[in-house]
Amino acid sequence: MGAGHTHDLHVPGDSIVHRTAPEAKLVAAFVFVLAVAVTPRREVWAFAGYAVLAVVWVVASGIGPRRTITRLAVILPFITFAFFLPFIGGGDTTDVAGFELSTEGLWGTWNVLTKAVLGATTSIVLASTTPVPEIVRGLERLRMPRLVTGIISFMFRYLGVITAELGRMRTAMIARGHDPRWLWQAKPIASSAGAMFVRSYERGERVHAAMLARGFRGTMPTFDDRRAEPTDWLRAALIPALAVSLALGGLLT
Amino acid sequence: MTDILEVSGLSFAYPNGHAVLDDLDLRLASGERVALLGPNGAGKTTLALHLNGIHRADAGSIRVAGIELDDDTLTEIRRRVGMVFQDADDQLFMPTVAEDVGFGPANLGLSGAERDARVAEALSMVGAEGFGPRSPHHLSGGEKRRIALATVLAMRPDLVVMDEPTSGLDPAGRRELSDLLAGLDHAQLLITHDLPFALEVCPRSVIVSQGRVVADGVTAELLADTELLAAHRLELPFGFDPSFLTGRSAA
Structure with a gap:
């Protein structure tokens, strides 16, 4: 954590x-x-x-x-x-x-x-x-569009989750002898970036399903009227x- | 008891043609706790995603509390069927626990004090009073699972569906969860590979294999049927005493 x-x-x-x-x-x-x-x-x-x-x-x-x-x-x-x-x-x-x-x-x-x-x-x-x-x-109270504030808050929420996932992928590479010290060893890093993209995309789909399951209809609710x-x-x-x-x-x- | 869930003749194939559900029937009485067992790929999660309309069936029908699932009743069905997903990180997407638990009620049109009361009610049902201002990211696995449950309880559902509720929990977290679920009045459908957990929490179990219900009965009796389990790639954990089951099924 x-x-x-x-x-x-x-x-x-x-x-x-x-x-x-x-x-x-x-x-x-x-x-x-x-x-x-x-x-x-x-x-x-x-x-x-x-x-x-x-x-x-x-x-x-x-x-x-x-x-x-x-x-x-x-x-x-x-x-x-x-x-x-x-x-x-x-x-x-x-x-x-x-x-x-x-x-x-x-x-x-x-x-x-x-x-x-x-x-x-x-x-x-x-x-x-x-x-x-x-x-x-x-x-939000300064009238920034809800779409933009939604993106910011999702980014913040999932930054840690995705960083931890990246960390686990790195550990798995090192555990199998990868030692990214030289430029020509960068290929696995590049392909892991691709894998991260796919994983994040899939997580996005699962989060969206979880939102729909709780009645989401396209607009993020507001939580503070103060x-x-x-x-x-x-x-x-x-x-x-x-x-x-x-x-x-x-x-x- | 009235049936809270009636699934009849449900069939579903993915766009690539792979059939996952094949003429599946299932009924749940209100307040009943049922374990949904089956090997990987049997269609358990796909079935769950149908129950509140995330996937839409190719054939067959789903009725929740007598209401047929269609485009007009989607919102009402989603309120009545609470889905708890396998990875709590998918379920907890808001910046704070209170906002996450309030997300469902907000979509139902609640706001202000009314919504706050729902959040407090749901958090107290899972024993997480005072978690409101915390960030979901900083919770332990067991805490996340409980908060994920609270996010659907806040919508006052008739039926709670949980996908692999014990995955990734330590033994204490697992026991806390079984105590919690056994104490809820809601009808529950628990998808699990954890057979002892099913035995502990659910008097009745349903085995799904290749998209169909192949067995439906008292959990202890189904788990005592080694041939049935073996035919559907289900196994009791090593060291589990089968005589414990005969004792339970006789009782």
Whole structure:
């Protein structure tokens, strides 16, 4: 059953961020990330402001700095390329520790790095304080089509089941002497991907039969009629409102 | 007792022409617990899938509580016949246990407090009070089986059909399930290879082979008939004492 916990990013708690309605948090996170994304990269003071706001968010959610930093590591593969920009960028150069680096490239690195870190921190706060079913419910209340939220919740529900199945197939291969160390040994991996596809498809058919057996007629039922209270929206609006004013400040200077 | 299920002359072949059910008849009285036994490929699961209209028969008819299964009665039949599938992971597809148990009642048009009451009722019937907010993925095999049962009990069915209810359960989970099933008032049709489980839970058994009912009677008597069992690839587990059966059938 352990596999099920690997995609469960939620950290149980009772902080003010945990208690805020999910749809308010979703909108807040989206607006904050948007404000960060549109801010011109040279407005360093605005980014300092965003960083302060992000830290406030992390502290208020009580998820702890260590967990936040560990989870931030997931963006590393995506931002690695940004470190090449100063070496391959053109235009004026700057001397950094004996290296002639492109000024444009350095700004590029700064841009990617700060925006990625701020965006990832926002999603970490959101995912750590909101269980996935709540996020899906929040999206539903924000009028996302039921079909889309249905797909998200099925993906979440069966990710662990399918990962465990893949794990068993891998173990079965290793048990029969397979050792996928070199590229030319990749064939069994490719064919197991095909087998996984067929298995998942068959499971889909069985799940559909189970849904029909309980009266499913094509529309997923809703399970929560509660809406976010005005206090939820006020609470959630604070940080994105400050972020938007920083962004406007940055855009107007 | 009135018959809750009447299957007569049911025949079904897969699109590739392979005939699975061949003029099958079966009756169940209300509140009766019946084991459906038979070798692999005998058509047991296919029969079960007909009982609430997942598969539609080529010939024959199915009546549940006197209602004939057709396009107009499909929803009503699906409420009355609760199917518990073999792999609980196929049955539990919602993010939380409460939503899964509430899925059937929601499709019946229930909402709010009424639906919550159904969920609580079904969870308490399977001894799983307080499981509501949990994720089905994080439950043990025995817990999943019980919640899967709760998902159909929440629809207040007349007949519960379970496909291989003991598969993958440890002995304690198996005993908890047999206690639970024996305590329910619903008519039950239990498809199983687990002959001792059939003996424990079901006074009556039906043996299906090659798409037909080949034997129907008191479970202990059928299981004591070694020739009948052998003819249909059924076997009692090693070490099972047959004298235990004669004692039971005489009683």
